Amino acid sequence: MFERLTAEARAVVRGAVEHADRTGQEAVGEPELLLALLDGRGTPAAAVFDGLGAPRTALAGDLAAVRRRGGLSAADAAALAGLGIDVEEVVARVEDVHGAGALAGGAAAGGRRKRVRGRLTPDARAVLERALRIALGRGDRHIGDEHLLLALTARSGPAGGVLAGHGVTYEAVERALGERAAGRAG
Incomplete structure (x- = not known):
């Protein structure tokens, strides 16, 4: 699958590893993939x-x-607030006891920093596999950063939820890619 990645998509994966290393995460997950996509300039995504x-x-x-x-x-925090649970208060108490970022994991949670060296979480692997299926479904012979973005929007994980909150949904990305392709063809 990795041989099908475009230079832009490979840069996203490398960038995700760098984000994971920088934040002390033990593996690359959806959030790191999204952060690396956000770093891109001049790419389809x-x-x-x-x-x-x-x-x-x-x-x-x-x-x-x-x-x-x-x-x-x-949305989860709002739903819990409706039940009388103040998520920010819970997070603050956990951080008082265990340190800043305790629920986020990584170096801030008190562990030694380890180099990621390309380890992917199951969610990140699922994003890459979904990107391949999306690319094949669109008739593309490569996996670009646009396919990674589509794959992130196709599920309700942390990255997909954040993207949807800003109007970056699967349908919106498909439409934008279609308009971009039509603009290049015209």
């Missing part, structure tokens, strides 16, 4: 973010908030 008006800084900030809450989305 970057054009989609720009075309949809998706603010990269806000996306990264919302992703950090989800990670700080241990993967709970803003």
Whole structure:
């Protein structure tokens, strides 16, 4: 599968490993893949973010908030608030006892930093496999960063939830890619 990755998609995977190393994560997951996609410039996925008006800084900030809450989305936190559970208070108490970022994992949670060396979480592997299926379904012979973006939006994980909160849905990305292709053809 990796031989089908475009240079842009390979850069995303390398960037995800760098994000995981920098934050002390033991493996590359969906959040790192999204952060690496947000770093891209001049790529198909970057054009989609720009075309949809998706603010990269806000996306990264919302992703950090989800990670700080241990993967709970803003919608999850709101639902728990409806039951009288203040997620921010729970997170604050956990961080008081275990340190900042305790629910996010990584170096901030007190572990030794380990080099990732390309280890992928099952969710990240699923994103890559889904990107391959999406590429094949679209008749593409390569897996580009646009396929990675589509794969992230195709599920409700932490990255997909953050993207959807900013209007970056599977349908919106497909539409933006179609408009981009039509613009190049015309």
